[in-house]
Amino acid sequence: MLTLRYITENVEDVVKRLEKKGFEAKDIVKEVVDLDALRKQTQMQADEAAAEMNVISKEIGLLFQQGKGAEANAAKEKTHNLKEKLKVLAERQNELEQKLTELLCQIPNTPHDTVPEGKSAEDNKVESQGGHMPELPATALPHWDLAKKYDLIDFELGVKISGAGFPVYKGKGARLQRALVNFFLDEAQKAGYVEVQPPYVVNAASGYGTGQLPDKEGQMYHIGLDDLYLIPTAEVPVTNIYRDVILDEKDLPVKNTAYSACFRREAGSYGKDVRGLNRLHQFDKVEIVRIDKPEHSYESLQEMVNYVRTLVECLELPWRILRLCGGDMSFTSALTFDFEVFSAAQKRWLEVSSVSNFEAYQANRLKCRYRTADKKIQLCHTLNGSALALPRIVAALLENNQTEKGIRIPQVLVPYTGFDLIQ
């Protein structure tokens, strides 16, 4: 969430910026400002009452020590009203603070200046593109047919075991998955990211920390018996490593990478767009996470974008980078670049990575802070990106590299797969 201070000190600016996200913030921001004023006033009164109470209590203590029991008992009389008043004020302050947090959670992150105007995915701006567009014969197959033909992925078997969206990878299909994961992790390590293996289930506090809760509750699988959530991305457990942590300036930027399976309910999305590997309930992804100081976070974002680009280039896939418009950005992001690769048989661009700077939005909920060289405490900026999500990469690899002899494996992966052709 945005910080109270930022909102109350930049009312006009916040409202104006949020327009770009299609969020009408005027009313809620006004409510926040009013409530904050009331909160301050209430705290002043409560603090005053508490201070008075403390003084009297100390006096009573002293009187008892001096054996002046009668005087002490007389002093007690004074506390009754004050105690009642204090209770009321403290309760009111508590309520106000709770209400404020509730409101703040409903306000999305303000978009960066460079975020383009726009309402939907169609308004995203193509930032750059590259790679070679393959020319496939008319007989080219979509990846779900290729997967069947070469016995790489069994979607029906997944339905039997779990349900739609939980494919079973087999033989060279499974091997290709493992190869990609290892390749991505090795590359991330070379780029200075420290690998972690996080838990795949998280508690509610972690869900709140990164912003999945409360707004996106329905998108995660919830384990009711233990009140835990299956992670929709490694971003959640990895970023939460830094929840309630005060880092040292010299430790920044923190760079982590993690492989994890990701679980998403994807409620309400069906149809031809979700066929095959295009949209799954469980998929593999290697994530990169960075924690940085505010003045350096956009440099970090650029570095992450550059890094992800090298991955898609290594894989010899046609790619493009989109700068997401205000309307297509996530609730919590300030600036997002999406990576898409072209899947030549489907003739579609598929999103394989999303790289975002959340500025202090997540950090504020996480209480992820750092101590500057002159000992001041500030919120960090958090960033993350996929590097990369596997299924759509696999879809594009299968489709784009299909030949009469079989499916060609990109050179960089051969040491990992142990084969260069799927026959």
Add this chain to the structure above:
RNA sequence: GGAAAGGUGCUCGAGUGGUUGAAGAGGCACGCCUGGAAAGCGUGUAAACGCCUAAAGCGUUUCACGGGUUCGAAUCCCGUCCUUUCCGCCA
């Protein structure tokens, strides 16, 4: 799942209902000492919110979390959560 113990500051660890934000130790930082280092000595070492234009300063809160008793709670009572150990089960 059964039984027991316990949750205090960066860490370890003490804590009698009344200057305990919290002894002591370690760590860390700075200073002195040294040719340099170690040792030694000294000093410092929580966060949030509020008041104040800001700094300084002051106030309030915080000893897992939530409630209760009390003039006053780290300390007593109740509930919740978590951790550890032993037993059982098990990759």
